[in-house]
Amino acid sequence: MKSVSRIFSHALDLTGWSISRRSVLTGALATALSGTLLGSAWAQDDRKTLRIVQSTALKVVDPIFQNAYPVRNHGYLVFDTLFGVDDKYRPQPQMVKDWSLSDDKLTYSFTLRPGLKFHDGTFVKSGDCVASIKRWGSRDTMGRILMDRVASMNVVDDSTFTIVLKEPYGMVLDSIAKPGTYVPFIMPKRLADTPADQQVTEVVGSGPFRFVAGEFQPGVRAVYEKFADYIPRSEPPVWTSGGKVARVDRIEWIGMPDSQTAANALMNGEVDFVEMPPLDMLDILEQTQGVVVKDVMHVGYNNAVYPNWLNPPFNNQKIRQALLLSLNQKDVLAAQVGNEKYYSECKAMFVCGSPYATDVGAPAGPDIEKAKQLLKEGGYKGEKVVILQASDIAMHGAVSPVVAQALRNIGMNVEVQPMDIQTLFTRRGNQAPIAENGWSIYNGYWQSVDILNPITNVGVSGRGKNGGWFGWAEDEQLVSLRQDFIKETDETKRKQIVEKIQKRAYDLVTYVPAGMFNVPYAYRDNVKGLLSGPGPVFWNVSKD
Structure with a gap:
């Protein structure tokens, strides 16, 4: 495996398988996939619909209830975060416009960017952020450590809130910018008030894509559509920071029975992206016209x-x-x-x-x-x-x-x-x-x-x-x-x-x-703009 030391050169400043797999996409399965999974997608403008296969099909849709990587990847499509991280793991403002730290290093003040909206049409307010941090902080290890040091979190007005510490703690921004599971995603207060050991009843975020609940088939297909009211930042996208521009109108996350089937679907042009292609098929995939095999993520x-x-x-x-x-x-x-x-x-x-x-x-x-x-x-x-x-x-x-x-x-x-x-x-x-x-x-x-x-x-x-x-x-x-x-x-x-x-x-x-x-991504050569990150992220991605 390639050395991963290069990705840590500017790292966190902390101041032959036993599972049987199909060798071909059988006619019956191909028919099923075409009819039940891909049928509606073919009706869309093909250049505006991205069909993806991730490591497993999506069944759980609450990224605070469960920390599996596919659920986190779903979260990044739908939700946004107060801070992201760049490729040197440094926190960068995302939903936050401005922030400050008091001279005694106890009070962090955050002001949201104006005009941010949830997918239900309501504006994002500071109360939503406080409730979301509390829910995440009751579930996540790094969040618990932060919450143990928090004296209070206070809503100042609709766009401003504070985090007041019991003692100085230098990992506040690193915590709320955390790119790995559990990610401190922001959701409406009415949902964030749900206990973290219970799933939310709706999937409502403020990210670049909205979850299409009516088309969700757990374990079969999840559908996302571009959120027209999303306001991306002006900076270029880097890891989980910067401008998250949706360049396709629709994303279909398709469940496959195994990675072999996914690879065949990719070679046949039935899907556009496979997160974890079978490693014993990489040579075949690399030699297939129209398919790209590339280590985009780098982290291992x-x-x-x-x-x-x-x-x-x-x-x-x-x-x-x-x-x-x-x-x-x-x-x-x-x-x-x-x-x-x-x-x-x-x-x-x-x-x-x-x-x-x-x-x-x-x-x-x-x-x-x-x-x-x-x-x-x-x-x-x-x-x-x-x-x-x-x-x-x-x-x-x-x-x-x-x-x-x-x-x-x-x-x-x-x-x-x-x-x-x-x-x-x-x-x-x-x-x-x-x-x-x-x-x-x-x-x-x-x-x-x-x-x-x-x-x-x-x-x-x-x-x-x-x-x-x-x-x-x-x-x-x-x-x-x-x-x-x-x-x-x-x-x-x-x-x-x-x-x-x-x-x-x-x-x-x-x-x-x-x-x-490490596992490289495999994707069709008309897919452009895939970014490095903690996992597959699909803002900035387009199809020629």
Whole structure:
């Protein structure tokens, strides 16, 4: 995989798959796609309709309720943010016109750009922003850290609001400009007042595209139309900042049964863009007339394997350490990605090539005999290990069998339970015992921008059931070290704290890093203006 260090040179100033795939687009499926998915789109001006396939079909439409990347990508189409970030990860005003900080560094004042409207025709007001920040802050890790330091948020008038801190905190703008999940999107107060663990009843944003609720078929198709009243900024678009100009009238997000089918649809000209084409088809795609394969995003993904600390056997530290020593990153990446051009081993919990990259605490490599010994010392009694597998997304699902085999190799009793990704997202929240539909391990991957530091990397939070990530790793020392990192302003000392955090996290095995990979986009050659960002963004995109 290409080095990602170049994307961090100006980074955050923190002052052969096991899943079967179709080799052809069958006649029956092609007919179905044409009739139920693409039919209405063909009736549109083809140059004004963009047909996209993302990593999975859209089923959940509230990006604060669920933090999956497809839901975030949907959010960027519909919603806007107070601040965005540029390609050096610096916060830049987006919905905000002006802002100021008091001399005592406790009061931030924000004034909105005039004329901003929601898709329901109402004007965006400061009360909407305050309510949206509160909802996001109750859900997001970085948001919770911010809200812990907020004394009050006050509506001054329709266009101005303040955030008053209990003590100076230098990450306020970085927090509300956060490009990774959960993103602090702004929605009307009437919706933002919905508890964050409940989905909103409508999708109403103020972004460049509006969600067409009447055409939404969960898991099949989502439709967006250009919002005529959107007022883009005058600056050029960079990452999530600058002018978000909608250059197509309509976007259709089409669900596909697998990435192979999506690639065939792209080659046939039935869709315009595929976010995650199958890596073993890239050579074919590159040789297909009319198709472009390009690494637009640049940031890469980081695999993570999460043991459940609540259930035996992984409520035992020695058995978690056995998991760590059983797994070979090369095996994971070879099964998941295959092409060495697009992956690399990485032991750093805060992204290889980043300012906080370190191998401190990481084992030299897998050690099967030591893993077996740890299993014995931990008193493993043959308890069933249930691994959740997302069978509908190859990049997810290919990892689970590798983890299962690694554990079987050291003598563990393993059951892999396949399910679609949306079911997995629900199931992973179950804290019950195995006998009550609980689980032992699940795997996922993070974009690099989401785990660059101990604030955003939820795998080292140590908060357990009190706001911790799925798997619920709990450790007061990690909580304390994280607070030390937040308060520290000296960068050298911050790096020392990062090393302590990573060493502790590896010793406890809060999670297992399992390598880095990247996936280029594939799209028709008449698609122009795709931008780099935290994921696919479709403002500035046009079709010739």
